Structure formats: structure tokens, C-alpha cells
Amino acid sequence: MGKDLSVRVCGVKLRNPVIPASGTFGFGLEAADWFDLNVLGGISLKGTTLEARPGNPTPRIAECAGGMLNAVGLQNPGVEALVAERVPALRACYGGAIIANISGFSVEEYAQACAVADRCADIDLIELNVSCPNVRHGGMAFGTDPKSAAAVTEAVKNATRKPVLVKLSPNVTDIVAIAQACADAGADGLVLINTLLGMRIDIKTRRPVLANTTGGYSGPGVFPVAVRMVWQVARACSIPVVGCGGVASAEDVIEMMMAGATAVQVGSENLRDPLACPRIVAELPEVMDRLGIDSLKDIIGIV
Amino acid sequence: MKQGTFTILDNARLARDTFRMVLEGDCSAVTGSGQFVQVSVPGLYLRRPFSVSDRDGDRIVLVYKQVGKGTAAMAAMAPGGTLDLVTGLGRGFDVAAAGERSLLVGGSVGTAPLLLLARELQAAGKAFDVALGFGDAGLAFYVQEFKALGAQVKVATQDGSLGREGLVTDAIRALDGTYDYFYCCGSKVMMRVVSEALPFAGECSMEERMGCGTGICYGCSIPTTAGMRRVCADGPVFRKEEIVWERI
Ligand SMILES: Cc1cc2nc3c(=O)[nH]c(=O)nc-3n(C[C@H](O)[C@H](O)[C@H](O)COP(=O)(O)OP(=O)(O)OC[C@H]3O[C@@H](n4cnc5c(N)ncnc54)[C@H](O)[C@@H]3O)c2cc1C
Ligand SMILES: Cc1cc2nc3c(=O)[nH]c(=O)nc-3n(C[C@H](O)[C@H](O)[C@H](O)COP(=O)(O)O)c2cc1C
Ligand code: FES
Numbered sequence: 001m002g003k004d005l006s007v008r009v010c011g012v013k014l015r016n017p018v019i020p021a022s023g024t025f026g027f028g029l030e031a032a033d034w035f036d037l038n039v040l041g042g043i044s045l046k047g048t049t050l051e052a053r054p055g056n057p058t059p060r061i062a063e064c065a066g067g068m069l070n071a072v073g074l075q076n077p078g079v080e081a082l083v084a085e086r087v088p089a090l091r092a093c094y095g096g097a098i099i100a101n102i103s104g105f106s107v108e109e110y111a112q113a114c115a116v117a118d119r120c121a122d123i124d125l126i127e128l129n130v131s132c133p134n135v136r137h138g139g140m141a142f143g144t145d146p147k148s149a150a151a152v153t154e155a156v157k158n159a160t161r162k163p164v165l166v167k168l169s170p171n172v173t174d175i176v177a178i179a180q181a182c183a184d185a186g187a188d189g190l191v192l193i194n195t196l197l198g199m200r201i202d203i204k205t206r207r208p209v210l211a212n213t214t215g216g217y218s219g220p221g222v223f224p225v226a227v228r229m230v231w232q233v234a235r236a237c238s239i240p241v242v243g244c245g246g247v248a249s250a251e252d253v254i255e256m257m258m259a260g261a262t263a264v265q266v267g268s269e270n271l272r273d274p275l276a277c278p279r280i281v282a283e284l285p286e287v288m289d290r291l292g293i294d295s296l297k298d299i300i301g302i303v
Numbered sequence: 304m305k306q307g308t309f310t311i312l313d314n315a316r317l318a319r320d321t322f323r324m325v326l327e328g329d330c331s332a333v334t335g336s337g338q339f340v341q342v343s344v345p346g347l348y349l350r351r352p353f354s355v356s357d358r359d360g361d362r363i364v365l366v367y368k369q370v371g372k373g374t375a376a377m378a379a380m381a382p383g384g385t386l387d388l389v390t391g392l393g394r395g396f397d398v399a400a401a402g403e404r405s406l407l408v409g410g411s412v413g414t415a416p417l418l419l420l421a422r423e424l425q426a427a428g429k430a431f432d433v434a435l436g437f438g439d440a441g442l443a444f445y446v447q448e449f450k451a452l453g454a455q456v457k458v459a460t461q462d463g464s465l466g467r468e469g470l471v472t473d474a475i476r477a478l479d480g481t482y483d484y485f486y487c488c489g490s491k492v493m494m495r496v497v498s499e500a501l502p503f504a505g506e507c508s509m510e511e512r513m514g515c516g517t518g519i520c521y522g523c524s525i526p527t528t529a530g531m532r533r534v535c536a537d538g539p540v541f542r543k544e545e546i547v548w549e550r551i
Contacts (some may be wrong), residue, residue, distance in 0.1 A: 271349065
């Protein structure tokens with residue numbers, strides 16, 4: 001059919017727009033036994049912080065209508081282990097874009113962690129997670145206030161020459177104001193959305209289902225929220241937007257791109273279907289054909 | 304790891320609220336006892352994890368207790384229907400670790416994976432006995448199956464309606480033999496008690512609420528002596544001394 005699936009995000013060429021989302025695809029290597037990772041446009045690695053973190057107590061996962069809640073709490077081996085072990089191991093079997101997802105608890109910590117990631121030649125893009133709802137005094141606190149989001153973005157831009165994507169939280173009243181603040185502070189691109197803050201209660205035990213009490217809601221239920229936010233932000237900002245939230249099919253990828261996404265991340269769907277990403281990539285040409293699309297680049301933001 | 308469609312050959316009540324489902328499909332990814340499968344239940348978002356209780360070629364047996372929406376839906380499924388499974392998950396029991404005579408300790412539905420383990424031990428020419436704990440006689444299952452394999456089997460029930468009155472540790476005390484290794488599957492509390500009570504080495508099949516079951520979401524991590532480890536991919540079976548029981 002000769003379809004052109006390739007896209008370009010902040011100067012990095014991706015063979016297709018499909019990227020497993022941070023936290024839903026481990027450090028990439030886990031899935032290398034199940035399929036050839038090279039079919040992916042990029043891989044966003046699990047959220048990483050300056051120091052190693054054990055994460056939250058269990059249960060960290062709960063089911064809900066249209067998706068799930070998680071409160072993993074950024075369990076990770078620390079950025080030094082990321083660049084010394086995880087990324088080189090992944091690079092050995094994978095040639096596509098590698099995106100390091102970095103989180104922190106202070107502006108300095110974000111900048112320090114990104115400076116470490118900057119030294120790693122195999123990392124193509126840095127994704128600043130200013131939107132994790134599952135840790136105290138950090139994460140989302142930076143992504144719900146335009147001034148803090150801008151401060152983190154600026155500090156990180158000064159710490160690395162790599163392109164920086166800022167991943168935004170949907171738990172705000174004005175997503176465009178935050179997006180614009182990040183763009184003005186030098187962000188090269190934006191990723192939206194992270195999870196929506198949620199909670200479930202076990203009515204038999206009268207206790208929250210998650211040990212952390214609250215968690216992040218993701219899955220097909222958040223798709224319309226993500227499409228709306230991508231659309232609002234893509235029209236208001238001139239930097240590329242990567243769409244994320246509830247994507248489960250090739251049709252969803254195309255819808256997200258029509259809303260303004262240059263590339264698309266697939267999150268929770270990887271948990272229920274370990275072969276979700278290769279399936280979506282394989283389905284894309286046929287769906288494009290049906291819709292009369294020759295190149296995905298042609299549909300970005302057409303709505 | 305393999306994803307595939309399985310046909311339900313049988314789905315019958317085994318004990319109160321407890322069912323035995325026989326599934327046929329591509330079992331090539333299933334390598335041994337203690338491994339589990341992830342069942343996609345139509346209408347529910349996340350898959351549900353179940354241990355492989357028995358296996359014969361391309362057939363596997365799941366024994367599940369009805370506790371919520373997913374298991375209730377499974378209990379209502381008729382033979383001839385199909386289910387989407389991810390198979391071959393987790394690192395199971397280490398049969399090679401068995402010594403002269405092993406002790407298999409099962410609590411409630413945690414007894415399920417011990418049957419396939421018992422078959423593997425027997426095939427490897429290793430001796431074993433079995434201690435089981437259930438709430439009451441109506442919840443008990445697999446007692447005859449273990450006896451048929453030639454093992455000594457002792458049961459304890461909380462109300463004394465079958466075997467000894469008490470906990471699984473009382474069933475262990477009722478056994479006549481000396482053991483040098485144990486395999487355990489049950490509730491966290493029960494596994495901790497058993498691990499602390501038995502003076503010899505052994506392993507436990509841990510349980511946590513799962514997201515993916517394939518090792519990519521870090522939703523199921525537990526504290527171990529080697530740091531936080533994933534029950535689904537680094538386990539579910541861990542050696543007793545690897546687990547930091549005080550923090551489980
Ligand atoms: C590796 C592993 C192997 C397992 N093997 C078996 C097995 O062989 N037989 C069997 O009956 N069960 C097994 N379980 C537990 C089983 O997965 C849960 O009972 C099942 O997912 C419940 O689904 P549900 O939709 O019916 O319950 P839900 O409606 O989701 O929840 C109802 C209640 O069940 C409990 N529950 C839900 N999920 C889990 C879970 N993953 N672990 C513990 N409790 C849970 C919670 O207390 C919850 O409140 C295993 C779990 C793991 C992690
Ligand atoms: C289990 C789990 C862990 C996650 N961990 C991270 C993380 O470490 N960093 C991050 O930026 N986003 C994380 N996310 C958010 C996802 O990357 C994604 O933004 C969100 O889940 C919405 O997409 P989805 O509906 O496709 O899952 C996590 C999501 C889940 C479900
Ligand atoms: S359940 Fe996802 S890593 Fe274990």
C-alpha cells in the first residue's frame with residue numbers, strides 16, 4: 001500500500017508514531033522476548049528519579065470502569081543505573097527513539113537527573129514528568145502551576161542539549177496556560193496527558209482499594225479528555241504535541257493525530273494486551289487506506 | 304509469554320465457591336508448576352491471574368475461588384466457550400531444590416498449584432507429603448488427588464469439620480516424617496507463619512494485585528532482600544529467606 005507512517009518529533013525521526021507510554025512498558029527490554037521492539041516508533045522508559053526509589057506499598061493497582069487506577073509511586077533504580085545499565089541494554093537490541101522519563105522533588109533534582117541523562121548518547125529525547133499524581137511533594141505539584149512548570153522546564157533546558165518534552169497533568173483547570181508557560185520556558189515539545197487523579201473504596205472493608213488511597217486513572221475512559229486537551233494545546237502552541245491517554249487501536253492513533261498530535265503514546269493497553277503496540281502498528285496502513293490517508297503527517301491537527 | 308484463545312472443555316464446581324476449569328489451547332509457553340496465566344474476562348479491563356493447577360499436553364486446569372466480578376463471570380461460563388489467555392507467566396517452583404523428602408503446604412485455594420508441582424516431583428523421583436488448611440470441609444479439595452500420588456496427606460480445618468481442628472501448621476504437626484525442604488502457597492499471613500515455623504529451607508508462591516502480569520508495570524512489587532521485586536516476573540515463587548516478611 002506504500003503508506004508513509006513516519007513522523008518527526010523535535011528533530012527526531014520516528015518510523016511510525018506509536019510509542020509505549022512511560023510506566024507501562026518497563027525499561028523496554030522486558031518485552032524484547034515477545035516481539036521485535038524495532039517495529040516501534042519510540043519507547044518512553046519508566047519514570048526515573050535522581051535517586052533510586054522503592055515506590056509505594058501494595059495494592060498499587062485497582063480496576064475501574066473504562067480503565068484502571070495505579071499508584072506505583074515511581075519505583076525505579078535511579079538515573080545513574082538508567083544510563084549505565086538499562087539504556088545500553090535496550091540499545092543493544094533496539095534502534096528506534098529512546099525517551100527518558102524524568103521526575104523529581106525539586107527543581108534542582110530535575111535538573112541534576114537530566115544532566116545525568118544528557119551524558120547518555122543513546123537517549124534521544126527527555127520527557128519531563130511534571131505530572132505524576134502518586135508521590136508527595138513532587139511530580140504533579142510542578143505540573144499544576146504555570147510558574148513551577150516553567151521553572152522546571154527552564155532549569156532542565158539549561159542542564160541538557162537534548163530535546164525536552166514536558167509531560168503535562170490533566171488535573172488542572174487551564175491546560176493551555178500551563179502548556180504555554182512550558183513552551184515559553186523553552187520546552188521543545190509537550191506530552192499529554194498523564195493520569196487523572198482518582199480513588200476507589202472497597203465497600204466491604206470500608207477502606208481505600210489502593211494503599212496510597214488515591215491513584216491515577218488511565219485507560220479508554222480518559223481518551224476523550226486526552227483528545228480534547230491535545231486539540232486545545234496543539235492549536236494554542238507552536239511546539240509539537242505527543243498525544244497520550246486511552247489509546248487502544250489504530251483508529252485511536254489517527255483520531256489523536258487529527259486532534260493535533262505529532263506522535264501517540266499507548267499506555268494501559270500494554271497491560272491488558274502485551275502485544276498492543278505491534279498490533280496497532282500493523283493495523284495502521286489498512287486503517288489509513290480505508291480513510292484515504294497516504295501519509296500520517298498530512299493529518300496532524302487537521303481538525 | 305504467549306497470548307492465545309483457549310476453549311473451555313469443562314467448568315465444574317470443585318468445592319464451595321470453588322471451580323475447576325479445563326482449558327485447551329497452545330500451552331507451549333507453560334514450562335512448569337507455580338507459573339500462572341492471565342485470563343481476559345469479557346467486560347472487565349484488567350486480566351485476572353490464576354496459577355496453572357494441572358497440565359496435560361495442550362490442556363491446563365485452573366482452580367479458582369469466586370471472590371468478585373471476574374471469577375463470578377468465569378463460574379457462569381459453559382464448556383465450548385472460549386477465553387483469551389496470556390500463558391507462561393512467572394517463575395515457578397524449583398523442583399531441583401527438593402531434597403530427600405519435601406513438604407507441600409497449601410492454604411485454601413493456594414492448594415491449586417501444588418498438584419502440578421506434586422506431579423513434577425513424582426516424575427523427578429522425589430518424595431513428598433502434603434499438609435493442607437481450609438476453612439471447613441466444604442471448601443476442601445484435592446485431598447484424594449494428592450493421596451493418589453502416594454503422598455501422606457493431612458488436613459486441618461478451622462471448625463474441625465475435616466481433619467484436625469486448627470490451622471495448616473496443625474496439619475504439618477500431624478504428619479509423620481522428616482523433611483528437608485518445603486513448598487508453600489496460601490495467604491500472606493499463612494506463608495509467613497509457615498516460613499517461620501519450619502526450620503528448613505523452602506519457597507513460597509506470593510500474591511499481589513496485578514496490573515500487567517508480564518513485568519512491565521511494576522504494580523506488584525514486594526520487598527525482598529534484593530530490593531523491590533515484581534511478583535509476576537521475578538516470582539511469584541520466592542525462597543523464604545528472600546522475602547522481607549515484616550514489610551509484606
Ligand atoms: C500469581 C497469582 C496466582 C493466583 N492464582 C489463583 C488461583 O489459582 N486460584 C484463585 O482462585 N485465585 C488465584 N489468584 C487470585 C486471583 O487472581 C483473584 O482472586 C482474582 O483476580 C479475583 O478476580 P475477581 O474479578 O473475581 O475479583 P475482583 O472483583 O477484582 O475483586 C474482588 C476481591 O478479590 C480480591 N482480589 C482481587 N484481585 C486479587 C489478586 N490479584 N490477589 C488477591 N486478591 C485479589 C480483592 O480482595 C477484591 O476485593 C492468584 C493471584 C496471583 C497474583
Ligand atoms: C502503571 C502505570 C505507571 C505509570 N508510570 C508513569 C511514569 O512513571 N511516568 C509518567 O510520566 N507516566 C506514567 N504513567 C502514565 C502513562 O504514561 C500515561 O500518561 C497514562 O497512563 C495515560 O495513558 P493510557 O490511558 O494510555 O494509559 C503510568 C501509567 C500507568 C498505568
Ligand atoms: S503486574 Fe505489572 S509488573 Fe507485575
